Amino acid sequence: MTLTVPARHDASRLVGLPVAVIGAGPVGLAAAAHLLERGLDVLVLESGETAGSGVSSWGHVRLFSPWAEVVDPAAGRLLDAVGWDAPGATILPLGSDVVTEYLLPLAQTPALSAVIRYSSKVDAVSRQGMDKTRSQGRADVPFLLRVSTPTGPESLLARAVIDTSGTLSEANGLLSSGWNADADDASWLANAMPDVLGAERDRFAGHRVIVVGAGHSAANTLLALAKVKDTEPATEIVWVVRNANPVRVFGDGADGLEARGRLGTTTQDLVRHGVVELVDSFEIDDARPDGDGALLTGRRDGEPFELRGDVVVAATGFRPDLSILREIRLSLDDIVEAPRALAPLIDPNVHSCGTVPPHGVAELTQPEPNFFIAGMKSYGRAPTFLMLTGYEQVRSLADELAGNHDSARIVQLTLPETGVCSSGSGSSCCS
Template identity: 60%
Template sequence: MTMTLTVPPRATEDRLTGLPVAIIGAGPIGLAAAAQLLERGIKVVVYEAGDHAGAAVTQWGHTRLFTPWEHLIDPAARRLLDAGGWVSPVSDELPLGSQLVRDYLAPLAATTELAPRIRYRSRVTAVSREGMDRTRSTGRASTPFLLRIQSTGETIDVLARAVIDTSGTYSTPNSLASSGLDPLGSSGGGAFVSHALPDVLGAERARFAGRRVLVVGAGHSAANTLLKLAELATEEPGTDITWAIRGADPVRVYGSDGDELEERGKLGGRVHELVRSGAVTLLDRFEIERLDESEGACAVTARRGAAPASVTVDVVVNATGFRPDLDMLREVRVSLDEIVEAPRALAPLIDPNLHSCGTVEPHGVAELAHPESNFFIAGMKSYGRAPTFLLLTGYEQVRSIADELAGNHAAARQVQLVLPQTGVCSTDLGSGGAGCCAVEPATSETMWEANSSAETTGADPKSSGCCA
């Protein structure tokens, strides 16, 4: 593996001159950030770990969003697309994740303005300052950022004047164990674990048909999978469904009748009926400790209150949510809330014990700023482990950041955003299928789930949340 520096050190007094803003992730928020910056005449480069825009969204492309098209398109991105003759999807339709990629993200990434600026198969593994670790302060703000990137078999270092991390959380799921650590047990136990939102009725049908399935998580990604499994069970005899939650009551899933996103509002009632009818067996207060291979199946050991508990299944669906990858940021100065791992000023506004998608206050660069000058985390990753994210929120975040980087500091702090009111935030499945708030499951951006401090409310601390 070779290492090269693609931009040589600068000898000029202003070392930032001519350098681009680096955006990590070519998902909905990353591409929106690029469109906003280009509209202000700012040079950008987008680094995407996948081989196409919205690669993370594609992984759950079979899932239907519960947000209509009118709330899924960033204004600057729309202006860029419209200039090229793009035909917008019908505003009130609810797209699948695959349609979001096909009809919006792919055309946006292919525009003449954006296409030359996106680097695919380029995974950012670390962010620092050129020649400076996080302990050095003199001249720090005027020193270029250095991003280390794994790209097509080599490792390269590139420089940037500013960094916007929109890499999401989909590639870093929470643990199945209630401790937050990996479950104890044999190494073979992990072979039985499925990612969140598996394609139960499509590409992964054979893995679930006629099998004993345990779905773990008290959020709407879990609920989406339960509904799909229930449909599969009517077609495939022997499909047995168990649902395990850490809390005492799945109130976050059962939800609210007052949800302004109609399809999301239907989700809770349908899951509740599955439990009442016996189609799904609910295990509450189920805190997983071990996974072991046992005679070709997975023995799941837990505690249920003070008593030991166990269940043997063929597949375990990890719908416990996601967390941000912070290892890549060890050499930059970030200030994160100690509970939800969101930017410290943002955390109180998104506390899942107090807020849903519709009650999060509008926010922008003031709440997203870190001690590291011109470094920002936006999109789903900015919410850390909180589950209340909507794409509309992320679009406003990057609009504010773009104004800040363009020097329009007043506009950056004039944040206005109206969100749908809701008592629940997460993926939903209505008459057309499952859905997600507005996406960002993750390398790029994306869905998610996770709640960190729900003990006092009875909610599952790892319940799923909205999309990114």
């Protein structure tokens, strides 16, 4: 056999290199906190100008989880060391609260502030001098990260990589085919979780608004629109789902997260009382401009159907951006696009947020040695992610990278039970 790369029998090229963490969101900062706690060098690369920039994009949304389930244990220990005044454990924070009261103070602790680089977008990950096809000695070669910065592109080396970049940058398509609408002018299209009661209120008040999606993000938007309708009666609210009913939102009354349970009950009441018009079993084949709004066409119960609105909210969920990992050896489920061993545990057709079993390095290990996808991105297209799950993931990964292999494989996590948040498409039901 011809060797394309000379054999190496030690990992000397990795000595002194940090573990690169992609993303300074809740799970990325938790990963850094756990790694530092175990004495490992860390470099956190964040594309935004501050920590939690992704969370800031939905800062007006209130979480279902209370503060007690939002703060990672290792992160909490870093904060406690600088005299952090922790929020009330039972309070449900807004996304903006998570940023200002938790993520920003966490990123400013001496331990983390020294290892975070902002405005540093990772464009590609590979091995130094080796593309995906080369095998010999691969585990002994540093990772090479191509990073865009305000001063130009840079190349950085790392001994291991944990990708916690999330999925917010890649929305699922509006059409039932999974595609996006093919329209040059999409001024009628709003992304998931718009700020209906705040900065974007004028875009929706007094208009006919169509919300597409069967997840809890869609339900949150419907509730906000109902409040707008209270003061602007001309506002029309139409809710489109492609299943026979929005079972994941409505649930069955058994939900360990009280706020999530209330969301289902309230949304169901809005439909029952005619505040929201529910259009179920609608498979959207096309969406195009129509005057000042849009026309959705497709099939409903097998028959041709169309629907017009002034604004369409695409609350159809998110998917992982895998383009930066083209030269990394990945084993991902063909359907969910999650790590192959994890996918059966989070399949939204089977599992809800509260029925996902604890998991860690054993399920997240990839064919690429010391490369891991964690946090929301590890769930691929499944909408059943909880921050608590991500925190246990990175705790396990930190133990593995620190050589604590037995501890890494003892994963324990008690999640709040839920009724139903498991079928159809939609964004995360478990924030």
